[in-house]
Amino acid sequence: MSRDCSFLRDLPLSAEQVSFATEDRAEFGTDYGVVEADASPPDAVVYPESTEDVSVTLAAANERDVPVTPYAAGSSTEGNAVPVAGGITLSMERLDSILGFRPDDMQVDVQPGVVGEEMDAHVADEGLFFPAFPQSAAFSTVGGMIANDASGIRAVKYGEVREWVLELEVVKADGTVIEVGTKARKTSAGYNLLDLIVGSEGTLGVVTRATMDLAVAPARTLGGRATFDDLDDAAAAITEAVRAGVDVATIELIDPLTAEIANSYTDAGLPPVPMVFFELHGRGVDREAEVLSGIFERHGARRIETSEDDEEMTDLWRARREIGRALPEYDPDRVLDVVGDVTVPIGSYPEMIRFIGEVGDEYGIPIPAFGHAGDGNAHYAILVNRDDPEEVDRAHEAAETIVRGAIDRGGTCTGEHGVGVGKRGYLTREYDPAVLSTMRDVKEALDPNGILNPGKIFE
Amino acid sequence: MSRDCSFLRDLPLSAEQVSFATEDRAEFGTDYGVVEADASPPDAVVYPESTEDVSVTLAAANERDVPVTPYAAGSSTEGNAVPVAGGITLSMERLDSILGFRPDDMQVDVQPGVVGEEMDAHVADEGLFFPAFPQSAAFSTVGGMIANDASGIRAVKYGEVREWVLELEVVKADGTVIEVGTKARKTSAGYNLLDLIVGSEGTLGVVTRATMDLAVAPARTLGGRATFDDLDDAAAAITEAVRAGVDVATIELIDPLTAEIANSYTDAGLPPVPMVFFELHGRGVDREAEVLSGIFERHGARRIETSEDDEEMTDLWRARREIGRALPEYDPDRVLDVVGDVTVPIGSYPEMIRFIGEVGDEYGIPIPAFGHAGDGNAHYAILVNRDDPEEVDRAHEAAETIVRGAIDRGGTCTGEHGVGVGKRGYLTREYDPAVLSTMRDVKEALDPNGILNPGKIFE
Numbered sequence: 001m002s003r004d005c006s007f008l009r010d011l012p013l014s015a016e017q018v019s020f021a022t023e024d025r026a027e028f029g030t031d032y033g034v035v036e037a038d039a040s041p042p043d044a045v046v047y048p049e050s051t052e053d054v055s056v057t058l059a060a061a062n063e064r065d066v067p068v069t070p071y072a073a074g075s076s077t078e079g080n081a082v083p084v085a086g087g088i089t090l091s092m093e094r095l096d097s098i099l100g101f102r103p104d105d106m107q108v109d110v111q112p113g114v115v116g117e118e119m120d121a122h123v124a125d126e127g128l129f130f131p132a133f134p135q136s137a138a139f140s141t142v143g144g145m146i147a148n149d150a151s152g153i154r155a156v157k158y159g160e161v162r163e164w165v166l167e168l169e170v171v172k173a174d175g176t177v178i179e180v181g182t183k184a185r186k187t188s189a190g191y192n193l194l195d196l197i198v199g200s201e202g203t204l205g206v207v208t209r210a211t212m213d214l215a216v217a218p219a220r221t222l223g224g225r226a227t228f229d230d231l232d233d234a235a236a237a238i239t240e241a242v243r244a245g246v247d248v249a250t251i252e253l254i255d256p257l258t259a260e261i262a263n264s265y266t267d268a269g270l271p272p273v274p275m276v277f278f279e280l281h282g283r284g285v286d287r288e289a290e291v292l293s294g295i296f297e298r299h300g301a302r303r304i305e306t307s308e309d310d311e312e313m314t315d316l317w318r319a320r321r322e323i324g325r326a327l328p329e330y331d332p333d334r335v336l337d338v339v340g341d342v343t344v345p346i347g348s349y350p351e352m353i354r355f356i357g358e359v360g361d362e363y364g365i366p367i368p369a370f371g372h373a374g375d376g377n378a379h380y381a382i383l384v385n386r387d388d389p390e391e392v393d394r395a396h397e398a399a400e401t402i403v404r405g406a407i408d409r410g411g412t413c414t415g416e417h418g419v420g421v422g423k424r425g426y427l428t429r430e431y432d433p434a435v436l437s438t439m440r441d442v443k444e445a446l447d448p449n450g451i452l453n454p455g456k457i458f459e
Numbered sequence: 460m461s462r463d464c465s466f467l468r469d470l471p472l473s474a475e476q477v478s479f480a481t482e483d484r485a486e487f488g489t490d491y492g493v494v495e496a497d498a499s500p501p502d503a504v505v506y507p508e509s510t511e512d513v514s515v516t517l518a519a520a521n522e523r524d525v526p527v528t529p530y531a532a533g534s535s536t537e538g539n540a541v542p543v544a545g546g547i548t549l550s551m552e553r554l555d556s557i558l559g560f561r562p563d564d565m566q567v568d569v570q571p572g573v574v575g576e577e578m579d580a581h582v583a584d585e586g587l588f589f590p591a592f593p594q595s596a597a598f599s600t601v602g603g604m605i606a607n608d609a610s611g612i613r614a615v616k617y618g619e620v621r622e623w624v625l626e627l628e629v630v631k632a633d634g635t636v637i638e639v640g641t642k643a644r645k646t647s648a649g650y651n652l653l654d655l656i657v658g659s660e661g662t663l664g665v666v667t668r669a670t671m672d673l674a675v676a677p678a679r680t681l682g683g684r685a686t687f688d689d690l691d692d693a694a695a696a697i698t699e700a701v702r703a704g705v706d707v708a709t710i711e712l713i714d715p716l717t718a719e720i721a722n723s724y725t726d727a728g729l730p731p732v733p734m735v736f737f738e739l740h741g742r743g744v745d746r747e748a749e750v751l752s753g754i755f756e757r758h759g760a761r762r763i764e765t766s767e768d769d770e771e772m773t774d775l776w777r778a779r780r781e782i783g784r785a786l787p788e789y790d791p792d793r794v795l796d797v798v799g800d801v802t803v804p805i806g807s808y809p810e811m812i813r814f815i816g817e818v819g820d821e822y823g824i825p826i827p828a829f830g831h832a833g834d835g836n837a838h839y840a841i842l843v844n845r846d847d848p849e850e851v852d853r854a855h856e857a858a859e860t861i862v863r864g865a866i867d868r869g870g871t872c873t874g875e876h877g878v879g880v881g882k883r884g885y886l887t888r889e890y891d892p893a894v895l896s897t898m899r900d901v902k903e904a905l906d907p908n909g910i911l912n913p914g915k916i917f918e
Contacts (some may be wrong), residue, residue, distance in 0.1 A: 149651075246676065406643075
């Protein structure tokens with residue numbers, strides 16, 4: 001759908017801030033979830049360098065009912081940042097400054113295009129860190145994390161991104177600039193617009209500045225890995241550890257197939273067996289590790305290794321860390337088509353992991369499962385041969401069966417990746433029509449012309 | 460303002476569920492913030508016994524533009540539950556059942572009228588507890604806590620109530636029943652309506668069921684008290700402890716005047732000096748306590764006492780625990796007129812505490828200050844002689860000066876009590892008009908006729 005965006009030439013933006021060139025537009029037609037074959041580039045790209053630039057662009061687009069979709073690193077997995085309705089892509093790449101840092105308040109102010117690990121590097125000298133980064137923080141941006149309410153491996157102890165966002169500057173659809181939230185750590189002052197913007201995938205407003213809360217780097221960190229013979233035992237060990245109140249900072253599970261994939265990529269020489277990776281933070285890590293090891297042993301752990309040495313921890317964790325890179329490389333005939341992130345109540349986690357394996361067997365598709373077990377988040381990947389339409393259909397049916405299984409267990413279709421285009425169909429299963437209609441009412445209230453990232457979240 | 464509520468007689472409610480009697484209505488005209496002299500009783504009271512009862516009442520009231528205000532324990536401090544526009548009060552007292560408990564998932568389902576400590580008693584046998592209770596949990600209800608996004612003494616470690624609410628059944632203004640949130644611990648599936656309802660003070664919907672997340676009771680608990688000669692030193696010691704990453708479960712400060720008030724009530728025989736109360740949770744409490752004591756000593760602590768024994772901890776904490784009861788009893792000529800809960804970024808906390816004392820001096824009004832120092836939450840109380848209008852005016856000016864001081868330091872007018880009637884005027888200082896107008900747009904989207912708890916939050 002082509003939109004007339006020539007009005008951008010009349011806005012107070014420099015020539016270097018607006019592009020209609022095919023090669024520039026092409027950069028924004030895909031993300032990690034939308035492959036080249038399904039690319040949907042915008043009609044124009046605007047590169048804002050200030051809040052004002054975002055504001056004038058939105059005001060003009062809003063008057064003309066032209067869609068505007070913000071795009072940061074494009075690391076979203078569900079097409080969240082792809083402008084499926086055409087119009088303008090707002091590339092946030094130039095809004096990449098760290099604006100302020102108040103170590104005494106444990107707060108940092110950043111623009112949305114700041115990359116996660118850059119932010120962490122900036123605050124590390126003061127003994128602080130951002131604890132809610134997703135695994136992609138080496139390239140994903142703070143703006144993208146906020147848009148999808150990302151979380152990642154440390155959510156079991158530290159929670160989601162939204163719990164670490166204090167204040168946001170947001171440009172509304174009509175160009176109005178608002179500042180939601182407060183720099184105080186808690187507030188009950190009026191409606192929580194902050195948490196409405198977080199996770200709204202750029203459909204309610206465009207974030208132009210964020211004040212993030214920070215945590216103190218732990219006094220001690222202990223990392224570890226446990227191998228099991230049986231996947232059920234490994235999953236049960238994790239839920240028991242959480243239920244016993246072991247203060248884990250991360251606790252991750254990978255199934256035998258994922259272990260095989262990761263091992264083949266890393267040459268780690270590890271057996272393809274279920275593995276649990278964990279990290280403990282704090283002055284009592286040795287005592288926590290003792291309790292954790294006891295639980296693992298009772299559940300038949302074959303081998304438990306722990307360390308407080310940085311290099312050794314990195315080594316123990318290698319297989320877990322490389323999954324993201326290993327998966328697309330595993331089978332030259334197959335592309336990574338689905339990366340799921342269903343989340344269920346913790347008591348159902350072992351059952352959910354078992355269910356994913358059963359679905360793989362039923363559909364004759366190997367489905368590696370892994371993920372942030374401590375908060376009930378099960379990741380799974382589906383590799384398919386895109387030249388085999390029957391296999392693609394089967395893969396998608398398998399994926400749907402898994403998501404339905406999670407929702408039927410009281411869970412959610414997405415724990416941290418957001419809805420984008422890919423998960424829209426599941427929302428109608430997860431929520432009653434009255435809930436979705438309330439969400440639409442909120443959308444209508446904040447973006448009456450529907451210009452912000454249309455085609456996402458709602459079908 | 461009297462409203463015709465006779466239509467209630469025609470609804471499918473029993474005779475025992477509707478009252479127009481003066482003595483019944485009088486029960487709902489006040490709360491902890493609105494005194495008898497300013498009472499504003501409803502025109503009718505409905506006592507729902509089911510979600511359906513709430514739904515039929517709202518649907519009928521909505522058709523007739525009749526205000527409906529939910530009322531639970533009435534422990535709100537800002538008139539939050541007082542029906543200032545008349546109409547119907549929905550008394551939530553009969554919706555007081557615990558509906559389900561899933562220890563494996565660490566979740567409990569409750570109706571809104573369940574009292575905090577009852578919920579805790581129900582889950583304690585399974586080694587679980589609700590960590591975000593306010594100090595009033597012996598009588599305040601889960602519904603009220605959700606309405607105001609309460610928090611209390613353990614927020615520094617465990618966060619606010621909203622972080623422990625997973626799913627809510629909510630009746631919208633037109634009687635539609637929706638279920639927002641998920642039983643999974645995290646989700647990125649669509650707009651976060653859950654956190655929009657939490658803290659909205661019954662102005663966006665009426666909560667009829669809540670699924671709450673629970674924490675595991677700590678393996679070890681250590682309680683303690685430190686006395687200081689100087690208030691500045693005590694406040695600085697706290698901010699340093701937080702900044703150093705000491706894993707405190709609570710850390711509370713009381714100033715010398717508060718100490719005097721609490722001591723006179725408890726006969727504790729303690730000196731009227733600044734005191735810090737703390738609690739540590741986890742397997743490393745002894746090590747954390749050592750670090751904490753070191754920080755206190757460097758800041759000139761006079762005496763530090765700690766214990767892991769229940770009875771001794773209770774004793775150490777007595778002065779802090781009795782403040783709520785001690786304050787109204789302190790001066791027979793004065794009533795407790797203001798209980799403030801401003802919150803500032805943690806780096807500004809010592810300055811804020813000092814500022815409260817300076818305001819007291821400036822206005823010639825003794826203002827005891829205390830509160831949840833670890834998250835920058837400063838409570839203060841103003842006792843006034845209601846027969847002396849000049850003193851009342853002076854007290855209110857002092858209160859305003861304190862709130863303005865908090866907002867000017869990047870803080871919020873209310874950390875946990877909500878806006879109600881009492882704090883409406885401050886929202887216009889805390890937020891830009893465009894933010895308040897966005898809040899109003901959300902209100903309009905969810906409650907177009909404005910029947911839900913009118914007169915609150917917005918001026």
